[in-house]
Amino acid sequence: MIPASFDYVAPTTVEEALAALAQYGDEAKVIAGGQSLLPVLRMRLNAPEWVIDLGRIDSLRGIRDEGDSILVGATTRHSDVATDPLVAEHAALVARATATVADAQVRHRGTFGGALAHADPAGDLGAPALALDAEFVIAGPGGERVVPGSEFFQGLFETAVSEDELLTGVRIPKHTGWTAHYEKFVRVAHQWPICAVGATLKVSGGVIEGAAIGLTNMGSTPLRAAGVEQALVGQQASEEVVRNAAALAADGVEPPSDLNGDADYRRHLVTVLTRRAITKALGASWT
Amino acid sequence: MTAVEARPDNATEIGRDRRRKEDARLITGRTRWTDNINLPGMLHLAMVRSPFAHANITGIDTSAAESSEGVVAVLSAKDFDESLGACINAWPITPDQKTPDHPPIAGDRVSFAGEIVAVVAARSAAAARDAAEMVEVDYEELPAVVSLEEAVKDEVLAHPDLGTNKSALWVFDSAQAGTGGSVDDAISTARQDGIVIERTYRQQRLIPAFMEPRSVVCDPTGEQITVWSATQIPHILRFALAATTGVPESKIRVIAPDVGGGFGGKLQQTPEEMLVFAMARRLGKPVKYTETRSESLMAAHHGRDQIQKLTLSATKDGQVTGLKVELDANLGAYVAIVGGGVPVLGAFMFNAIYKFPAYQFNCQTVLTNTAWTDAYRGAGRPEATYAIERLMDELAVEVGVDPLEIREKNWINHEEFPFTTVAGLTYDSGDYATATAKAKEMFGYDELRREQAERRANNDPVQLGIGVSTFTEMCGLAPSRVLGSLDYGAGGWEHAQVRLTPTGKVEVITGASAHGQGHETAFSQIVADRLGVPFEDVEVLHGDTQIAAKGYDTYGSRSLVVGGEALVRAADKVLEKAKPIAAHLLEASVEDLEFTGGKWTVKGTDQGMSIGELSTAVFAAHNLPDGVEANLDSEATFDPENFNFPHGTHLCAMEVDTETGQVKMRKYVCCDDIGNIINPLIVAGQVHGGLVQGIAQALWEDAVYDDAGTLVSGSFVDYLLPTAADTISFDIDHTTSPSTTNTLGTKGVGEAGTIASTPAVVNAIVDALRPMGVNDVAMPCTPERVWRAINEGSAGGGTTDAAAPHFDPSTGMSGTADRPEGDVQ
Numbered sequence A: 001m002i003p004a005s006f007d008y009v010a011p012t013t014v015e016e017a018l019a020a021l022a023q024y025g026d027e028a029k030v031i032a033g034g035q036s037l038l039p040v041l042r043m044r045l046n047a048p049e050w051v052i053d054l055g056r057i058d059s060l061r062g063i064r065d066e067g068d069s070i071l072v073g074a075t076t077r078h079s080d081v082a083t084d085p086l087v088a089e090h091a092a093l094v095a096r097a098t099a100t101v102a103d104a105q106v107r108h109r110g111t112f113g114g115a116l117a118h119a120d121p122a123g124d125l126g127a128p129a130l131a132l133d134a135e136f137v138i139a140g141p142g143g144e145r146v147v148p149g150s151e152f153f154q155g156l157f158e159t160a161v162s163e164d165e166l167l168t169g170v171r172i173p174k175h176t177g178w179t180a181h182y183e184k185f186v187r188v189a190h191q192w193p194i195c196a197v198g199a200t201l202k203v204s205g206g207v208i209e210g211a212a213i214g215l216t217n218m219g220s221t222p223l224r225a226a227g228v229e230q231a232l233v234g235q236q237a238s239e240e241v242v243r244n245a246a247a248l249a250a251d252g253v254e255p256p257s258d259l260n261g262d263a264d265y266r267r268h269l270v271t272v273l274t275r276r277a278i279t280k281a282l283g284a285s286w287t
Numbered sequence B: 001m002t003a004v005e006a007r008p009d010n011a012t013e014i015g016r017d018r019r020r021k022e023d024a025r026l027i028t029g030r031t032r033w034t035d036n037i038n039l040p041g042m043l044h045l046a047m048v049r050s051p052f053a054h055a056n057i058t059g060i061d062t063s064a065a066e067s068s069e070g071v072v073a074v075l076s077a078k079d080f081d082e083s084l085g086a087c088i089n090a091w092p093i094t095p096d097q098k099t100p101d102h103p104p105i106a107g108d109r110v111s112f113a114g115e116i117v118a119v120v121a122a123r124s125a126a127a128a129r130d131a132a133e134m135v136e137v138d139y140e141e142l143p144a145v146v147s148l149e150e151a152v153k154d155e156v157l158a159h160p161d162l163g164t165n166k167s168a169l170w171v172f173d174s175a176q177a178g179t180g181g182s183v184d185d186a187i188s189t190a191r192q193d194g195i196v197i198e199r200t201y202r203q204q205r206l207i208p209a210f211m212e213p214r215s216v217v218c219d220p221t222g223e224q225i226t227v228w229s230a231t232q233i234p235h236i237l238r239f240a241l242a243a244t245t246g247v248p249e250s251k252i253r254v255i256a257p258d259v260g261g262g263f264g265g266k267l268q269q270t271p272e273e274m275l276v277f278a279m280a281r282r283l284g285k286p287v288k289y290t291e292t293r294s295e296s297l298m299a300a301h302h303g304r305d306q307i308q309k310l311t312l313s314a315t316k317d318g319q320v321t322g323l324k325v326e327l328d329a330n331l332g333a334y335v336a337i338v339g340g341g342v343p344v345l346g347a348f349m350f351n352a353i354y355k356f357p358a359y360q361f362n363c364q365t366v367l368t369n370t371a372w373t374d375a376y377r378g379a380g381r382p383e384a385t386y387a388i389e390r391l392m393d394e395l396a397v398e399v400g401v402d403p404l405e406i407r408e409k410n411w412i413n414h415e416e417f418p419f420t421t422v423a424g425l426t427y428d429s430g431d432y433a434t435a436t437a438k439a440k441e442m443f444g445y446d447e448l449r450r451e452q453a454e455r456r457a458n459n460d461p462v463q464l465g466i467g468v469s470t471f472t473e474m475c476g477l478a479p480s481r482v483l484g485s486l487d488y489g490a491g492g493w494e495h496a497q498v499r500l501t502p503t504g505k506v507e508v509i510t511g512a513s514a515h516g517q518g519h520e521t522a523f524s525q526i527v528a529d530r531l532g533v534p535f536e537d538v539e540v541l542h543g544d545t546q547i548a549a550k551g552y553d554t555y556g557s558r559s560l561v562v563g564g565e566a567l568v569r570a571a572d573k574v575l576e577k578a579k580p581i582a583a584h585l586l587e588a589s590v591e592d593l594e595f596t597g598g599k600w601t602v603k604g605t606d607q608g609m610s611i612g613e614l615s616t617a618v619f620a621a622h623n624l625p626d627g628v629e630a631n632l633d634s635e636a637t638f639d640p641e642n643f644n645f646p647h648g649t650h651l652c653a654m655e656v657d658t659e660t661g662q663v664k665m666r667k668y669v670c671c672d673d674i675g676n677i678i679n680p681l682i683v684a685g686q687v688h689g690g691l692v693q694g695i696a697q698a699l700w701e702d703a704v705y706d707d708a709g710t711l712v713s714g715s716f717v718d719y720l721l722p723t724a725a726d727t728i729s730f731d732i733d734h735t736t737s738p739s740t741t742n743t744l745g746t747k748g749v750g751e752a753g754t755i756a757s758t759p760a761v762v763n764a765i766v767d768a769l770r771p772m773g774v775n776d777v778a779m780p781c782t783p784e785r786v787w788r789a790i791n792e793g794s795a796g797g798g799t800t801d802a803a804a805p806h807f808d809p810s811t812g813m814s815g816t817a818d819r820p821e822g823d824v825q
Ligand SMILES: Cc1cc2nc3c(=O)[nH]c(=O)nc-3n(C[C@H](O)[C@H](O)[C@H](O)COP(=O)(O)OP(=O)(O)OC[C@H]3O[C@@H](n4cnc5c(N)ncnc54)[C@H](O)[C@@H]3O)c2cc1C
Pocket: A029, A030, A031, A032, A033, A034, A035, A036, A037, A038, A054, A074, A075, A100, A101, A102, A103, A106, A109, A110, A111, A112, A113, A114, A115, A116, A117, A118, A120, A122, A123, A124, A125, A161, A165, A166, A167, A168, A190, A191, A192, A193, B810, B811, B812, B813
């Protein structure tokens, strides 16, 4: 598979990248890890005239402690996110979800920001980011703006980042001490999830004080299971509480139908996976 | 298993688990695959393919493409004459078979999505690809027929000019053949006072998915036109090129260099090969075409795609009295080289290891607007094995006994070999009881049954099922006479040559054409033993019609059992030729010579000569007996008298998560009888790989078309191939009943694992769910299907024929996410 020919530029600062975007407009595409863009180019689903590589912009890579939150640079690779101590401590759900992405090869090239900007509803990172109330830092010709997850994800492959903008990083409020589990359901290991549920909880003395539940591939964007969260918060953690809460996971969702399962099946599946995700996040012995 | 490289000098090569000598070059990429071949002045081709399954072509505008940079020619059907040749069907299964013409490039009408409508030649592959996108083809869409169920109705026709989609009806009836009784009588008796089991099973469509995509290079500049192709069948390709283009065979040389897998998928004479040949001749320059993976999935031949309607009759206590098979087989848009014959290869195997008194097989082959189907690992026998092994489980349930017990009641006993079956084949050897006993022990059968009972009693959300498959198959294709009697257009012998170089090295030439099997290693072991030379001194040459001039290539688990025997005979002829020369040089009489440990020795003396010393003496030819030619080289052609019948008992334990429908393999053991083993390491590789491929049919792989005939599972994102992460370690072992049809006593192992494993897995899943009223789950057993089976008591139904879009043209940008028109280049 040979892509159509394109010109290539590799800026070293965000400003240069934005200038290139401004110059080439809709004839340009930025490339981060290339794990989604390259298949698009090679299958000739798109043929941009310019490819702007973010790989040499050092300021976009890495994870910083910002006090109440951590900032994950847009071009930080999945493999780095999955093994980062700050992420493990303050955003365990992100670490767990990232570790399930594709296979080792893809994780060593694909990036956190690239995956979120790609906005595949089956992508594993959107739901955890949404559940953890992440903020998306977007740089454009007019400077920087920050949008919450609820505004960032706009539809299938659609985000708040417009053609002349870049996602530079994602700020995740610290969820220190929260336990987490990402329950991903696949047929073969290297697959995008048919459905996945991320659960992260703050439990104190057996009482669930905080709950954040994100759903992957249950609609055209990542979703947050607010009803489930409400049913958990303030409750003593028990099998019955979890089961009843999880049963609400499918409320109002409109999942896709495809080769791996139709919408009805996914609606059922999400309740089972939600129960399991919460149970495992609790470290409970019941199943 | 560890590979032991050192050996005591007196040990034989046969039976050693030698590491494969070809692997260093294959694994490191040091070898040259077809796509690595670059010739001076070489041009590159790109194909323009139809996005529609069925359409009239009303116009082709090549002008933009022609003026694109680097383009040399853009041609469509009207630019070629009959010297382009045609794709042949070598096995018309009945005299009145309907066989649509199959030109390499579509003229007025396309019959499946992916069919070639124009070809671009350019100075680089990228330029060719760019120009291919500029060819404008006007299509007038026609109704397409995709599924077997629709096609047999003959309402929408895949080829309107044929007047029907039905290509051929092939029937075997044991009463007519005199090999058994009347199946209809058996069934009606059983309806009165016995058991009748009626089931319909679907063999989903599969894609061979070899690792190396197909690639062809043709150099027309020499006296002979040389074709390199990533093919399993260089000899057959050469024949087909000559037969259909009019170029004399002596002017064509075909080379299959190292080939990266085939699984039957490269047992084909392809449109792409014909076009490369024609373009090279026309342009007078070397030409190369390498397909993309998308093209490979869409337009290389597919496998399976059958619906089997089965009726089994038995006495109340489970003695089978008859089996009737009514099978529809989807040929796709054309009758491929052995397309119609694939289900016929299964016809003789539905009775499997059992003594059935009556049998009838009816096969209707059907044309549709889909990619053509042909051989895929097992070709006909996996389908047959699946059907009968699923039915035997159903019968066991009906009778209320263990599935192994029902098999034992019906199988051929060891003392009864050779045994002529109701399908008319004579099985030479086998021992089903011993293989089964061994497999049961390896598996811990009784213990797992106990665990199953416990989980059932506790209503465990994860249920356990145990699946059995006691398979046999016919392989070692094939006795030429039998092939002739089935109207197959070729023979089944194999050819070998053994050559000695002046320095005493051995060159072995085989007509088999390895594409990953390890022939170079196994054949070297055989010849090293036979001639008493070091393993390292044997070089195996193959896959080039100028070197290996005669051969029938590699498929149907034939290379060792047919080609290996030819090799043994050629080596023995070398020894026969050497003997009088050795006697002469040792000044002894022929009667006093014996050949041991690679040396001719004079009995009772310490005088001797090795085969190496003899070849040097023959090279010099200073002192040969009168009238003896200075040549030890020998050749042999072996035509087997019978097929070859490996068998084995496979046991599989599956855990089924009843809440999600997810299935997980817990344990898989098999005890196969493949006769004598030349190289246990290679055998283990074949068994493990074969098992995974069969398991993949049960659980993952499915080539899905939508109603319009677009291949939905058109990439590896949607056509699910397993990796090592999805499988477990298998426990494999063997019993040994040497085959009597070749002197090495070997049986084929290339397809055994694939043939056996599919029903073992599905039987296990169904076994887990029996208490929930489930008696079938359609393949592949996706979690969705399993869940539906549990909740609806059905076989799980169909799946949504839409793929999840992971790669979107507008990815990462705000705005519309609509995908452009299906572009299939
Ligand atoms: C075989 C395979 C399996 C996969 N399986 C999974 C899986 O199981 N789960 C999962 O979540 N993902 C999976 N992925 C996707 C993977 O996570 C990709 O890495 C990710 O979707 C894209 O990240 P990238 O850095 O490679 O982005 P690229 O491919 O470089 O870019 C993707 C898109 O985002 C845009 N973009 C990238 N960075 C920015 C930015 N900073 N600002 C604005 N726009 C930007 C690009 O222009 C492009 O449109 C898989 C990919 C492959 C190839």
